[in-house]
Amino acid sequence: MGGCAPSRPVAAAAAGRATTCGAAACRAAAKYVAFVPAACPLNEPGRLARLKGLDILDTAPIALVSVVDAQRQWFKAAEGLGGVCQTGRSESFCAWTLLPQYPEALVVEDTLADARFAENPLVTGFPFIRSYMGCPLIAADGARLGTLCVIDRVPRLFDAESCALLANIAEIVARELDKNELLPPQPQPPPPPYQAAASFRARRRTQDARQPASGGPVRGGEALRGAMMVVDASGAEPSWRLAYADAACQRLLGGGGGGDVVAGAPLWDLVKAVDAAGRPAADPAAAAAAAHAALTRAAEEHRDLELRVAFASPGGARRLGLLQFRLSQSGGADAATPLIGIPSSIPWASPGHQVPGFYCAALHDCGPAAASGAGGGGAAAGAGFGQAGRTSAPAGGGFEDIRLGPLCGRGSFGRVYRATWNGEKVAVKIIEYEAEDEGTAAAAAKQPRGSDSGESDGGGGGACGARVLLEGLLQQRLDHPNVVRSRKLLTRPCPDDDGGDGDGDEGGGGSADAGAGVRGGRPRLMEAWLVLEYCDQGSLAEAVERGRFRRRGSGFEPWPRAVVATAREVAEGMAYLHAEGLLHGDLSAANILLASPPPGAGDARGFVAKVSDLGLSRLVPPGEGGFVQTRTYGTVTHQPHEVLVEGRTSKAADVYSFAVCVWEMLSGCRPYAGQTHAQVLHAAATGHTLGVPSATPAPMRPLLARALDPRAEVRPTFPEMLQGLRRLEEAFPW
The missing domain is CATH 3.30.200.20 (Phosphorylase Kinase; domain 1)
Structure with a gap:
């Protein structure tokens, strides 16, 4: 393969190792196999077709990029791996970014403390990965091709601000990959009603319209024609330099220097600050210093910034432009950037944290400069910067x-x-x-x-x-x-x-x-x-995947006391909601959030569980017999037979959803992993529902079996669940 060698674990395992998907992965987790590869996403055939259609596999590496093929992950660039350019897919960290319904970053601060990766061959052997942060590469049609990732051989603490920057750079990489293929014109979805692209809400709605849960275009040709750059403003002096400029940016700015813009070129040699009327600054050095101060302040305050500039076109004509820095971190590098979630368990940057010196910016060509725009404005006016109405939140009313x-x-x-x-x-x-x-x-x-x-x-x-x-x-x-x-x-x-x-x-x-x-x-x-x-420890679903309900020092076997304590806290919250006459309607591991405990709590788990997301809640009268006939329901994997088949939701349905969350903590995997919505509905209709996991301790089995019973009248109430869980806490001391 032209000098491209597979990693040593792959060579030792030989070709043909099968990828464990879906239910097989779940069964493996239940048997305490610490290393379980990522399952295949449901859109795997279409995703692979999109990847192969780009014709980027096995081309010359140019960046730190990993793309996930059917049986391998291939590195389009692999700095620091000693010539290794692919590994088996079963060892891939990047494959985990393909699974969430909506794109999310994958952050692992210590692989040895994460049940998914502690026994991964890339952790126990070369390259000895101990920390990882990766953001998905999203193609124009929404397919996730792989990741842009950073890896270290020692544990590292990552912050949300750095992850947001990596997500923006991943978007630049994804656009470069899209340019390798001559895409036919893609029909754009009609803009949502009453849209105005200048407002914060309109930009967010535009992004959502282009980013469905799976499939469908997330960006069109206008994004590929956009002028994107990465500015290095890390120094104390305002002499910004271009760390990267895409092809569109090269075309706009190349005329000033008579050729291509090169990495490291001083930005202020290519553009000049102007005021709102397009007049150049009387003192360019002072204008550059004012712009540098404004950018630093905007980055610290997490708000967007715009700079009015002028530049020379390839023909030498002077043109006006708008340089937009998206620093609020609530969106991407521009309005066409797909939204990538950053888990809430990733901390904010600590106070006094140095603001990152690299920023993504978009340059918009605003047309030719008027001949009268050659006057000399003052230094402050010439800086031409401001929020331009793009604060992180709309003004007024709080x-x-x-x-x-x-x-x-x-x-x-x-x-x-x-x-x-x-x-x-x-x-x-x-x-x-x-x-x-x-x-x-x-x-x-x-x-x-x-x-x-x-x-x-x-x-x-x-x-x-x-x-x-x-x-x-x-x-x-x-x-x-x-x-x-x-x-x-x-x-x-x-x-x-x-x-x-x-x-x-x-x-x-x-x-x-x-x-x-x-x-x-x-x-x-x-x-x-x-x-x-704000719950700073992420969701229960994330904790299950990372193995926080398994004992690290015993082969990641289930940790009954942590499961019981968490179940009791969730049951406390649900009993309170039911006492208020409120059904949750969508209780799932994703809707149970974890927060740091109060100081001195002495909780070995390091978190407290809280019920969240009442978007599908209903009010019912007191008593246990009431129900609501509904045509809407929450997470399908967590709903009982009577909700999915008969449309009847009740307090007993919430108990079943709660029991599925306990099932997840005990089994260490998602229910009905790898199955489609239709397959889950079929299982519910035919009585093939979840049973008590084999890893469930004997004292817990009767209570969990009742809660998972397909018959609503058999399930215990939450007060009854609490009585049983408190007895179990005594049976499983810390």
Whole structure:
């Protein structure tokens, strides 16, 4: 293979090692096999076809890039691996980034403490990986090809800011890969109603429209034609240099120097700062210094920055441009960049942390400069910088107190960002909806719905706004240590829907249906921001995958005390919700968040479990017999027979969902791994449901078996679950 040698573990294992997928991987985990390779995603055939169509496998390496083939991962660039350019797919770290429903970064700070990788041949042997951070490479059609990753041979602590920078650079790499293929023109999805690309909300909606959960275009040809660069501003002096310039940027700026722009070229030799009227600065050095100070301040405050510049075109004509630095970390390098989630378990940069000196920027050609623009502006005016209305949050109504950080994750109804609110670390859930739903939500929050006779919840698609407002209004009234607390609910008309910024409405302080109505024969578009308690240890699903419920020193066997303690905390939160007459409706490992315990708690797990995400919650009257007839349900793998087949949700259905979460902690893998939505529905309809894992300790088996029973009337209530779990805590001391 032209001098390309497989890694030593691959050579020793010989060719033909089969990839363990789906249920086989789950069975392996239950037998305490510490190393289990990543399963195959459901869109594997289409993903492989897209990868091979790019014709990038086995070409000359040019960057630190790994792409995942059917039976191997191949390094398009592999600095520091001594000539190794591929390994088997079964050993691949990068393959794990293919599995989440929405793209996420994979961060492993210590491989020996992670059950997925502790026995990986690339950890126990060459190259002895101890820490890893990788972001997926997303092709134009949404397929995940592999990752851009950084690896070390010692444990390392990564922060969210560095991960966000890596995600932006991964987007640049992905665009370069797309350029290797002459893509036919791809039809773009129609823009969402009432879109204005200049607003924060419109840019976010544009990204979501181009980034479906699986398949479909995430960027079109206009992104490939965009001018992207990486600026090195790491020095104390304002002499910025280009670390990278894509082909479009080369074409725009190459005219100034009579040829291609080279890496390391001083940026201020290629562009000149101008004011809003296009006039060059009277003192270019002072303008450059002012721009440097503005960039440093914007990076520290996590807000976007724009610089007005002028440059010489290839023909020598002077043109005006806008240099955009996306520093808020709530989005990518530009509006076409797919959103990549950064797990909330990855910490913020510590106070005093040096701001990274490399920044992604987009250069927009704004047309020829007017001849009258040759006058001399002052130094400050010539700097031509400002926020240009692109703060991390819209102004007014309390929004200005919120500073968004990197995306934590996405779901069917919205996005969740880490953020600060008046200096406090919080999570912000942003959901868009139509105003006509608001009155429904306000009414629903005041009275229970559903009955013993099975009242319908409607379940129509138009209830999205009602759900988000109901979630916000309900969470504000809840107060329990094992339920994620709501700090504030803010709503506002979308700024591009009414032509202005609009006034924000605070949940609890103002009317929940303020700003509702119909404008011009159509519902007004609204957005709601739920300011929530920040849980810094990630989700229960992440903890299961990393092996936090297994004993590290005993071959990663299950840790019963950690499982029981976590189950008891979740049951406490759910018992509280049920006592308030509230069904959760979507309890899953992804919707149970983990937070650091109070100082001095002495908890060996290092976290406290909290129930979150009440977006599909329903109100029911007191008692155990009530149910709601519904056409909507949550995570299919966690729903019982009566919900999936009969559309009946109840407190007993929540108990079943809870039991599946306990099943995950004990088995160490996801339920129905590798099966499609239809296959899970078929299993539920035919009675092939989950059983008690073989690793379950004997004292736990009767209680878990009752909770997993297909018959709703057999399942215990949460108060009964709590009694049993407290007895189990005595049986399994720390």
